[in-house]
Amino acid sequence: MKIDIITTGNHVTPESVKNTTVIVIDVLRATSVIISALKNGAKSVVPVTSVEEALETKKKLENVILGGERKAQKIEGFELSNSPLEYGSTAVYDKNVILTTTNGTHAISKSSAANKVYIGALLNARAVSEKVAEGGDDVVIVNSGTNGQFSMDDFIASGAVISEMLSIRDYELSDVAKTALLIYKAHPDFLSYIREARHYKVLMDLGLEEDIRLCLHKDLYDIVPEYKNGIIKLNF
């Protein structure tokens, strides 16, 4: 079994994920939000790629709450932004969360040609590693990236996940997977690397330090959301 990384959602093609299990990572913040929402009792998260699609989807579902961001900030008319801190049980318990973000929700929908698509982040690094080890597929870690670009936060989180995966069983790593692992091993605190990231600076300038702290909390949760037929849930 092999591990590869695609460093931005833009580069995901059906061919590149065919016959593999994908872990989609958007550590700051979409996949951290999705994991938090489902941990706190949301029934499902429906990732959509536009505000219009969010509003259309709302008409078809019951018990809906709208969340997401554009330029890292809440969308007008939406209840929740893209902060995992807002997705507590009071807000999301038993709800279907319709989520649209700039990078993460695109990366998820582009990965749908894979055998399995799991939602990963530092919050569930160990849990998602155990889940993929159960299957026999090669693994592609899809980094959402930021605006179509490589994003340091997703890259080091991939390294952390790979480190967990290797503690469970052997894998053959591609060159980019080896590089992410090296970066993680050199920066096990995350912040010494991530503070150089462009996206980190954007979030800090918006006063979202608490968000970042939560998103960098490795293995806080033990759940593994799965994306299937357009919906993310804990169990299908």
Added chain:
Amino acid sequence: MKIDIITTGNHVTPESVKNTTVIVIDVLRATSVIISALKNGAKSVVPVTSVEEALETKKKLENVILGGERKAQKIEGFELSNSPLEYGSTAVYDKNVILTTTNGTHAISKSSAANKVYIGALLNARAVSEKVAEGGDDVVIVNSGTNGQFSMDDFIASGAVISEMLSIRDYELSDVAKTALLIYKAHPDFLSYIREARHYKVLMDLGLEEDIRLCLHKDLYDIVPEYKNGIIKLNF
């Protein structure tokens, strides 16, 4: 001025290099070969993407020598393989070298929408850094990669070039550029990182250790080949 890296030739689009100066790097071995050939007196190097195109181009030029590889080995009927050791002055002086390789020559031709396309490698890291600093463009370092994949050898060479560039003037680095620089700073010997590369192992298995040693010799040469209108030369 900014520095970004595209980690495989496959991801180069006209849009991604428009209005920039590109440095194409295929450290093992195409751009190391091109630099060696021109240093040793070749009149030009003509990069082509197929064996057929090489043979067609030969008919149109005088004083031609054919070089290149498929699966890292010499092509039947060609005079030279893709080893920089073969491109000494006895072989290439005053010749037009027609070169076709699996990764490097593709990456070069895909970069042609840029304002300037320079040929870089560890062999000319300092020289190419000085050259791009003369212009005012943003810089995109195109890694040829290996078979469409991220390749560790090109990545750390990009880090070495970025380190030289920053010693000359300030640049704003993208996340992937910052990461390449970190990798280079953590592995200034190159080999402690590159020996994990898939492509390194392929070359070692073919007994090409001497090639690798030459390709990792930083700043051995002070020349900067340029690609323009389908031809690579030192001066246009």
